[in-house]
Amino acid sequence: MTAPYVQVRNLRRVFDVSKPWLNRVLEGGERQFLKAVDGVSFDIAKGETFALVGESGSGKSTVARMVVGLLPPTSGEVTIAGVSMTDRAAAAERQRLRRRIQMIFQDPYASLNPRWRVDRIIAEPIRAFKLIEGDRAIRDRVGELLTLVGLHPDDGRKYPHEFSGGQRQRVAIARALASNAEFIVCDEPTSALDVSVQAQILNLMRDLQDKFGLTYLFISHNLAIVRHMATRIGVMYLGRIVEISGGRELFAAPKHPYTRMLLDAVPDIGMTGRQRIPVAGEIPNPINPPPGCTFHPRCPYANERCRREIPPLEEGAACHAVHERRIDMPAAA
Numbered sequence: 200m201t202a203p204y205v206q207v208r209n210l211r212r213v214f215d216v217s218k219p220w221l222n223r224v225l226e227g228g229e230r231q232f233l234k235a236v237d238g239v240s241f242d243i244a245k246g247e248t249f250a251l252v253g254e255s256g257s258g259k260s261t262v263a264r265m266v267v268g269l270l271p272p273t274s275g276e277v278t279i280a281g282v283s284m285t286d287r288a289a290a291a292e293r294q295r296l297r298r299r300i301q302m303i304f305q306d307p308y309a310s311l312n313p314r315w316r317v318d319r320i321i322a323e324p325i326r327a328f329k330l331i332e333g334d335r336a337i338r339d340r341v342g343e344l345l346t347l348v349g350l351h352p353d354d355g356r357k358y359p360h361e362f363s364g365g366q367r368q369r370v371a372i373a374r375a376l377a378s379n380a381e382f383i384v385c386d387e388p389t390s391a392l393d394v395s396v397q398a399q400i401l402n403l404m405r406d407l408q409d410k411f412g413l414t415y416l417f418i419s420h421n422l423a424i425v426r427h428m429a430t431r432i433g434v435m436y437l438g439r440i441v442e443i444s445g446g447r448e449l450f451a452a453p454k455h456p457y458t459r460m461l462l463d464a465v466p467d468i469g470m471t472g473r474q475r476i477p478v479a480g481e482i483p484n485p486i487n488p489p490p491g492c493t494f495h496p497r498c499p500y501a502n503e504r505c506r507r508e509i510p511p512l513e514e515g516a517a518c519h520a521v522h523e524r525r526i527d528m529p530a531a532a
């Protein structure tokens with residue numbers, strides 16, 4: 200069996216969020232650490248879309264930044280196409296891989312140089328990686344890329360501010376494709392867009408995936424969005440994956456109480472005979488998370504063991520009630 204295209208193993212990232220040293224001396228107070236990502240593991244097969252879903256602050260973007268090598272992990276490993284993203288010794292190999300990994304952000308305006316025309320923005324990776332020689336050939340390729348993402352070759356003469364939000368995201372996608380990327384990490388790529396525009400961009404991303412065999416890590420706080428995108432889904436809560444399963448399976452037979460809560464908040468998703476239990480409450484302070492299962496203050500199934508013991512991620516869910524069979528399991532559709 201060949202290794203998965205992306206392998207993430209026991210990834211952790213701790214941020215030092217202490218007050219400055221002098222303030223601690225004068226005002227008192229300990230050093231404080233925030234576990235933004237706490238032991239996250241997953242695989243992504245080539246051509247697959249793996250989605251990470253969770254509320255704000257659950258650690259999704261921190262995982263994304265570590266996967267593409269923008270942020271060093273505190274510990275853990277990331278391997279992409281057989282190349283370690285985390286081992287210092289693999290720096291040269293990583294450099295060769297760089298072109299093949301691209302990232303798309305929520306706000307394309309922030310990632311596109313506002314003073315450059317769009318054709319220059321899209322041509323930049325082609326020139327930087329010397330993928331095509333000659334101005335004429337590069338111009339033709341940029342026109343082709345603009346057409347691929349549903350824009351007109353003449354749009355290359357415009358500046359980013361002359362586009363709508365959805366069109367700007369198309370430009371960002373064209374730029375990602377310009378380097379012949381094969382793995383694209385999308386961090387909330389449609390969250391800033393109107394619903395109808397969101398659907399167009401998601402459709403475009405799926406078409407491009409089919410055409411070029413792209414692999415996606417797709418991040419969203421919205422389960423409804425990932426439903427039609429993801430082959431597999433990992434649900435994150437306070438830095439951990441609490442449930443991981445096939446996209447269809449997650450919607451048909453959610454296991455973890457937190458996944459159920461997220462699904463219950465999506466109005467137009469059909470239920471499988473399961474009663475909706477709206478779970479109230481806020482995400483706890485990540486600097487001082489609750490002991491045991493960090494979801495216990497919000498969980499209708501919490502008991503003494505939950506308040507004491509961290510549940511391992513087994514049978515696709517990190518939940519004592521699931522492992523103990525004391526939670527109703529809707530049959531998979």
Ligand SMILES: Nc1ncnc2c1ncn2[C@@H]1O[C@H](COP(=O)(O)OP(=O)(O)OP(=O)(O)O)[C@@H](O)[C@H]1O
Binds near residue numbers: 259261420
């Ligand atoms: N550079 C940093 N320094 C300190 N804390 C950080 C830093 N980056 C992220 N955090 C904290 O780590 C946690 C996870 O943040 P992250 O941005 O990964 O969450 P997220 O799931 O992407 O949230 P959102 O949906 O709001 O984008 C949060 O509590 C955040 O405040």
Ligand code: SF4
Binds near residue numbers: 492498519
């Ligand atoms: S381990 Fe306990 S508190 Fe945590 S989700 Fe499961 S039942 Fe709820």
Ligand SMILES: [Mg+2]
Binds near residue numbers: 259260261386
């Ligand atoms: Mg984020």
